[in-house]
Amino acid sequence: MSTSKQESNESTTQESLRLTNFLRDIMEEDLRAKKFGDAVIQTRFPPEPNGYLHIGHAKAICIDFGLADEFGGKTNLRFDDTNPEKEEQEYVDSIMKDVRWLGFEWERLCYASDYFDQLYEWALKLIRDGKAYVDDLSAEEIREHRGTLTEPGRNSPYRERPVEENLDLFQRMAKGEFPDGSRVLRAKIDMASPNVNMRDPVMYRILHASHHRTGDKWCIYPMYDYAHGQSDSLEQVTHSMCTLEFADHQPLYRWYIEQLGIFPSQQIEFDRLNLTYTLLSKRKLLQLVQEKRVNGWDDPRMPTISGIRRRGFTPEAIRNFCASIGASRTNGSTDIEMLEHFQREDLNRRVPRAMAVLRPLKVVIDNYPEGKEELVEVANNPEDKSAGVRQVPFSREIYIEQDDFREVPPPKYYRLSPGKEVRLRNAYFITATRVVKDAAGSVVEVHCTYDPASRGGNSPDGRKVKSTIHWVSAARAVEAEVRLYDKLFSKADPGEFEEGESYLSNLNPNSLEVIANAKLEPSLAEAKAGDRYQFERVGYFCVDPDSRPGRLVFNRTLPLKDTWAKIEKKAGA
Ligand code: ATP
Numbered sequence: 001m002s003t004s005k006q007e008s009n010e011s012t013t014q015e016s017l018r019l020t021n022f023l024r025d026i027m028e029e030d031l032r033a034k035k036f037g038d039a040v041i042q043t044r045f046p047p048e049p050n051g052y053l054h055i056g057h058a059k060a061i062c063i064d065f066g067l068a069d070e071f072g073g074k075t076n077l078r079f080d081d082t083n084p085e086k087e088e089q090e091y092v093d094s095i096m097k098d099v100r101w102l103g104f105e106w107e108r109l110c111y112a113s114d115y116f117d118q119l120y121e122w123a124l125k126l127i128r129d130g131k132a133y134v135d136d137l138s139a140e141e142i143r144e145h146r147g148t149l150t151e152p153g154r155n156s157p158y159r160e161r162p163v164e165e166n167l168d169l170f171q172r173m174a175k176g177e178f179p180d181g182s183r184v185l186r187a188k189i190d191m192a193s194p195n196v197n198m199r200d201p202v203m204y205r206i207l208h209a210s211h212h213r214t215g216d217k218w219c220i221y222p223m224y225d226y227a228h229g230q231s232d233s234l235e236q237v238t239h240s241m242c243t244l245e246f247a248d249h250q251p252l253y254r255w256y257i258e259q260l261g262i263f264p265s266q267q268i269e270f271d272r273l274n275l276t277y278t279l280l281s282k283r284k285l286l287q288l289v290q291e292k293r294v295n296g297w298d299d300p301r302m303p304t305i306s307g308i309r310r311r312g313f314t315p316e317a318i319r320n321f322c323a324s325i326g327a328s329r330t331n332g333s334t335d336i337e338m339l340e341h342f343q344r345e346d347l348n349r350r351v352p353r354a355m356a357v358l359r360p361l362k363v364v365i366d367n368y369p370e371g372k373e374e375l376v377e378v379a380n381n382p383e384d385k386s387a388g389v390r391q392v393p394f395s396r397e398i399y400i401e402q403d404d405f406r407e408v409p410p411p412k413y414y415r416l417s418p419g420k421e422v423r424l425r426n427a428y429f430i431t432a433t434r435v436v437k438d439a440a441g442s443v444v445e446v447h448c449t450y451d452p453a454s455r456g457g458n459s460p461d462g463r464k465v466k467s468t469i470h471w472v473s474a475a476r477a478v479e480a481e482v483r484l485y486d487k488l489f490s491k492a493d494p495g496e497f498e499e500g501e502s503y504l505s506n507l508n509p510n511s512l513e514v515i516a517n518a519k520l521e522p523s524l525a526e527a528k529a530g531d532r533y534q535f536e537r538v539g540y541f542c543v544d545p546d547s548r549p550g551r552l553v554f555n556r557t558l559p560l561k562d563t564w565a566k567i568e569k570k571a572g573a
């Protein structure tokens, strides 16, 4: 543990932080030009309910909801539930909880499945207009016919089916007359298009699967590309923001809307959030959960919203972080330290301080009266006078951190060592006199004397000490389990691995350390799940829901040291 170091106080980040970004510029311009008439900005956040939301989704949420809010617009939460095999109610519930926790409320709650009837009608229209056909090729054959980035595709032999036959086959597909995978409905666009997405994309596939909302009503399901733009259009979404990997799909998005002559929602792509030491892919996060490499979606090491919430992160810090990274048109990577910096800054301002000793070493103050207890006054938050003060009991036997004592101090070690005097935070000066060791030769107890005149932490003779350490009264200590988290992956890019290995080999084997019996000051006895504290000199902590009466469990949100502030300073910012 390093000596006390307060956080940087620079206030670059406030709730109102609003960096310009190109999305806001587009909205401003569209409103000015009345591109959508007098309509207000309408956006949507369209998660697929096939996993829990992660910090990347938080960025999309802050963009979709945050920008609409700025312009007095509205945002729908729309579940993109077109893939019944992977979707579950549990995910739907968690997504709603997480969006609200981040501080946003949707205008309407929608589901792509609400539009299955309309999408089906529109498919029939495209068939009648000669713009869609039923294809009997297998998935494999369709892939072969698609061509490559450098070679055009080839037409399917079923491409010129008469309209009547297409109508008949498609309706029978919907009635369940054909097995899974035997036929698809495809848009009839251009197999030679330089954009592979325009080479007669599949609109519907046959899938005899129960849907979490429509049950067994459908055995054909629309593809994402066919459902998404039309859903936007039905909700009169003006600005449909999505991540850059959909840029090549935009011509198709427009094509469907144009062919159907419906409300012209506009798709705009922005950069995906990539964070160092972090994987943001629901598929991989699901694998970590299923293989029990973490303890569930809300494991505090996970980059999920539920994970970082449990770890003690705050919605305010996440929103400030998202505002600060903004949006751009090229993908990049963001240092995880930056997210942590915003979190520390928020916690530093708001959370009460407390004294907790993670790895206790007993200190006996020989000249302090046995059985005596006095209360010392401690500020709850030096950053916030209104947080008031509290009384902390002091007594003859206390605990300090093992790291705060060295029998043989290395150079520049200013904390407690034999003959050396230090300040016990808000209490007294003490000087170490002798140690007690166990059979193995480890120090198990340090004996000290104190200076009664230094009460409150200052000596009337103006004597200086070089170090202030925290402590907890041994008689009154509350025991707690403390879970210390480190990065889940040990590589900055967890997706980089040796041949024959996978990202799993980059898992950090030391990402969780459990301390069974930390000693906390007694005021923490009543702490409730979700309560946050700064343990002085140690870090930010949050009470875990695993806590039981008489058995508190704390998660370390972050250690105190702000490496991002250092990175910024180094960069000369
Ligand atoms: P994943 O790749 O993790 O499975 P996804 O894009 O398939 O994510 P969706 O549920 O489809 O997940 O995402 C909903 C919205 O969130 C989409 O608009 C998507 O572009 C956006 N989104 C997903 N991941 C990120 C990210 N890392 N950064 C920014 N936006 C993201």
Ligand code: MG
Pocket (backbone or CB within 6 Å): 048
């Ligand atoms: Mg997706």
